[in-house]
Amino acid sequence: MSSPKSHSPALNVVGLRKEFRVKRGGRARTLVAVDSVSIDVHPGETVALVGESGSGKSTVARCIVRLVDPTAGAVAVHGRDMVGMTHRQLSQAYGDVQMVFQDPNSSLNPRMTARQILTEPLRLHTDMNKSARNARAAELLSMVGLGKEHLDRYPAELSGGQRQRIGIARAIAVSPKVLLLDEPTASLDVSVRGQVLEILHQLQQQQQMAYLFISHDLDVVRRISDRVMVMYLGAIVESGTTEEIFSNPTHPYTKALLSAVPQIDPEERRERFRLEGEIPSPFDVGAGCRLDNRCPLVQPSCRAERPVLAPVSPTHEVACPVVLNGERIAQAV
Amino acid sequence: MTTSLDQAVETIIPKSSRLSGGTVSVRGAIRSLRSSSGTLPIGLSLLAFLVLMSLVSLIWTPYPAAATGTGAFSSAPGAAHWFGTDAVGSDIFSRTISAGRTDVFYTVVAVAISLVIGSSWGAIAGFFGGWFEAVTLRLLEVVQAFPALLMALLIISVLGPGTLNVIMVVAIIPLPDFVRLARAEVLTKKTWQFAEAARLVGNRPLVVLFKHLMPNSWRPLLAYASISAAWVCGNIAALGFIGVGIQPNAVEWGSMIARGESDVVAGAWWEALFPGLGVLVLAIGCQLVGDGIAARNRGEQR
Amino acid sequence: MTATEPGNLLSVCGFSGGFKTPSGFKYVLDDVSFGLRESAMTAIVGETGSGKSLLALSMMGLAASTFVKTGGSIEYAGADISTYDDRAYRRIRGHDFAMAFQDARAALNPVISVGRQLIDACRAHRRVSVAQAQEIAEGMLRKVHVPEPAQRMRQFPHEFSGGMAQRVMLALALICQPKLLILDEPTTGLDVTIQADIMELIVDLVSSNGMTACLITHDLGVVAETCDDVVVMYRGKVRETGPCAQILQQPEDLYTQQLLRSSRFEELSA
Numbered sequence: 019m020s021s022p023k024s025h026s027p028a029l030n031v032v033g034l035r036k037e038f039r040v041k042r043g044g045r046a047r048t049l050v051a052v053d054s055v056s057i058d059v060h061p062g063e064t065v066a067l068v069g070e071s072g073s074g075k076s077t078v079a080r081c082i083v084r085l086v087d088p089t090a091g092a093v094a095v096h097g098r099d100m101v102g103m104t105h106r107q108l109s110q111a112y113g114d115v116q117m118v119f120q121d122p123n124s125s126l127n128p129r130m131t132a133r134q135i136l137t138e139p140l141r142l143h144t145d146m147n148k149s150a151r152n153a154r155a156a157e158l159l160s161m162v163g164l165g166k167e168h169l170d171r172y173p174a175e176l177s178g179g180q181r182q183r184i185g186i187a188r189a190i191a192v193s194p195k196v197l198l199l200d201e202p203t204a205s206l207d208v209s210v211r212g213q214v215l216e217i218l219h220q221l222q223q224q225q226q227m228a229y230l231f232i233s234h235d236l237d238v239v240r241r242i243s244d245r246v247m248v249m250y251l252g253a254i255v256e257s258g259t260t261e262e263i264f265s266n267p268t269h270p271y272t273k274a275l276l277s278a279v280p281q282i283d284p285e286e287r288r289e290r291f292r293l294e295g296e297i298p299s300p301f302d303v304g305a306g307c308r309l310d311n312r313c314p315l316v317q318p319s320c321r322a323e324r325p326v327l328a329p330v331s332p333t334h335e336v337a338c339p340v341v342l343n344g345e346r347i348a349q350a351v
Numbered sequence: 352m353t354t355s356l357d358q359a360v361e362t363i364i365p366k367s368s369r370l371s372g373g374t375v376s377v378r379g380a381i382r383s384l385r386s387s388s389g390t391l392p393i394g395l396s397l398l399a400f401l402v403l404m405s406l407v408s409l410i411w412t413p414y415p416a417a418a419t420g421t422g423a424f425s426s427a428p429g430a431a432h433w434f435g436t437d438a439v440g441s442d443i444f445s446r447t448i449s450a451g452r453t454d455v456f457y458t459v460v461a462v463a464i465s466l467v468i469g470s471s472w473g474a475i476a477g478f479f480g481g482w483f484e485a486v487t488l489r490l491l492e493v494v495q496a497f498p499a500l501l502m503a504l505l506i507i508s509v510l511g512p513g514t515l516n517v518i519m520v521v522a523i524i525p526l527p528d529f530v531r532l533a534r535a536e537v538l539t540k541k542t543w544q545f546a547e548a549a550r551l552v553g554n555r556p557l558v559v560l561f562k563h564l565m566p567n568s569w570r571p572l573l574a575y576a577s578i579s580a581a582w583v584c585g586n587i588a589a590l591g592f593i594g595v596g597i598q599p600n601a602v603e604w605g606s607m608i609a610r611g612e613s614d615v616v617a618g619a620w621w622e623a624l625f626p627g628l629g630v631l632v633l634a635i636g637c638q639l640v641g642d643g644i645a646a647r648n649r650g651e652q653r
Numbered sequence: 654m655t656a657t658e659p660g661n662l663l664s665v666c667g668f669s670g671g672f673k674t675p676s677g678f679k680y681v682l683d684d685v686s687f688g689l690r691e692s693a694m695t696a697i698v699g700e701t702g703s704g705k706s707l708l709a710l711s712m713m714g715l716a717a718s719t720f721v722k723t724g725g726s727i728e729y730a731g732a733d734i735s736t737y738d739d740r741a742y743r744r745i746r747g748h749d750f751a752m753a754f755q756d757a758r759a760a761l762n763p764v765i766s767v768g769r770q771l772i773d774a775c776r777a778h779r780r781v782s783v784a785q786a787q788e789i790a791e792g793m794l795r796k797v798h799v800p801e802p803a804q805r806m807r808q809f810p811h812e813f814s815g816g817m818a819q820r821v822m823l824a825l826a827l828i829c830q831p832k833l834l835i836l837d838e839p840t841t842g843l844d845v846t847i848q849a850d851i852m853e854l855i856v857d858l859v860s861s862n863g864m865t866a867c868l869i870t871h872d873l874g875v876v877a878e879t880c881d882d883v884v885v886m887y888r889g890k891v892r893e894t895g896p897c898a899q900i901l902q903q904p905e906d907l908y909t910q911q912l913l914r915s916s917r918f919e920e921l922s923a
Contacts, residue, residue: 208700208915209915213920275846278846281878290849293846296847
């Protein structure tokens, strides 16, 4: 899919699929939350996974770290397969892949001080002694812009931005190769957001971590990611470099999404590309394109066959035959 | 410049929100305890009084508690015998305060057993789910279908009276409630992100459950433990009263009430009253403490 | 921007207040002054702790009973409504003022059908029969683009998606044709595409009815695209007010400048 890089990917996901069995109206039905998702993230690279509710992006993250077990597919972190691991092997593997959670209010144990939160992963993954762990905890705090005085504070005594920074410090404590970030700035005020993003950027530069950045906030995504993958109802509908996605959104859903983002500056605004109705229930996904009941460009062929990702350029893929045919016609002319 | 802006957007809503830091540490808990008003201090005072009374009885009683014929039979309260004597001449005051040791201690032990076993069981059922949880729920339904005291009597009649049996039986009665409560707590908190984070840090699932999740649920469990203690002490006394308690004629409030029961008709009201008051004070004390804790939980968990 | 200018439907003048806490009195609003221009949409912008939500609730007379006003006034129709008791406020609420809240599904009564809530609201302020109220309610649902209104009337709030519930909330607010509509973060928590639809709807409804609107939000993009005036708040104080276009492109206040810089990601190095 993407052009071959000199290093192999730090995170390699192939054909990830997650089904949930749910009782709906008395019958057991299958909900496909994630359908055949493949992602590669290289060291030092940030790939953004973008989508609205029901897109499955958070489920993808949880499947990668096996907080939720995938139904099918392969996940490899730093070359090691994650799907087949036992619980004990997983506990060890968590030294290579970590996650920063969305809600700073509920992702820290309210009964643990910052020191305890930060030394716990060190205790479990390294053989540092107590003083070494404490020193490292202080070091981690300074890396996220907090001071030694915060070491013995409880989460309730810290602001939202500070809590989120502790969450980041905890995640990088054992220098993971891959960091999943699940909406890390969604609960933060705008003025704090910039600081947190800056910290994440610097850490990535220093340690060449691979970031999978999950977000619905397109402004943030545009500023910090190298590549973007757009998800809708469990599948990737478009993927490409940030530049390509934002300057040439091709899939109807991507167009609708980008045009809906409110912009402060008039020159950034796009003309509204409208989809009809709202996101349907994931149970009602038919055999054809997931967007078929909302897309203004819908053709009879769209309902018959599910579209697959096909290239617009060597780095840009779209799952929409209608648009692709249009592009080819435009290019041929 | 940037750090001041960060501090600047700190919320200024008073810190009575869920993750209140004030009561996280033990020191903080004691501090907030002293400043609170309402049922909690009253309950604690009652319990403290009983404990003190029991401790005093260890070193001094006016008369030996088990001795008979210390005075006239069934004599009314007076200077020599503050609570009077019973049908075999034992001093009721001495027996009452000594019985406090038995009742209070066994109540605590029974509640502790119930709490620990019940909560662990419920926590594991809630956390891991699957067949274990399903079996647990069915078992709970069966056990809780029986009236509590009746079930206790049935078991005791099979096992026979005795200290160990009484404690065990009395601990079984509130056990299902602890299981349910712990399971509910775990089910709620399982989805909080700090539980996911605890797993992701590298802890094994059982460690996540008992080291991270359960300690955050101590308040509702403690509240319930206090309230169930009121029932437990009532049940111990009830079993003693019926005669299948610790031993017949034990220095225990229930047995004392049984002994004095028949004499009430003859007008000897003091024989059953004072041990009865003992049970009452213990039950009320536990109930108030439990209510107080529950009320503060409600205030905190807004 | 003085508050008692003509052309303002409602003016807040030097309004201050706070809460009693164990460690003393905490001011949440400090000398807040601004005006809501008639038939215009004014945004109140601020981050956590700015006091914007409390301000909106105070305007509606819905502030918590523990909130203590320490000074200032809220002028409407020649009277200071901040001194009104609940009974007096009930005459204005619904009829003159209406409010739409953030989480629509939580703000609607979960055990009463949507249609019933609309009918009740309608009949509380207008002399109409049940049948007439039902028609009006259906008409409102159609106006806020809820498909199949007759069927939806019989449903309960939890059967609506987030976006649909917000439309119902707007219908409920507008059913009595208020003069002032206050919206407290109406689109926070909704998907991006739904947010855009709802904001378009709000702008459309407000302008077609000549209503005055007050939008409480933290999203400057929404403010830029939909509002006429803006009031920037920080920690209970008003930092700057004025027309949107001016404030957002040429802010004078330091905090406003910092806020815009953060919103535009200008502080990021890469």
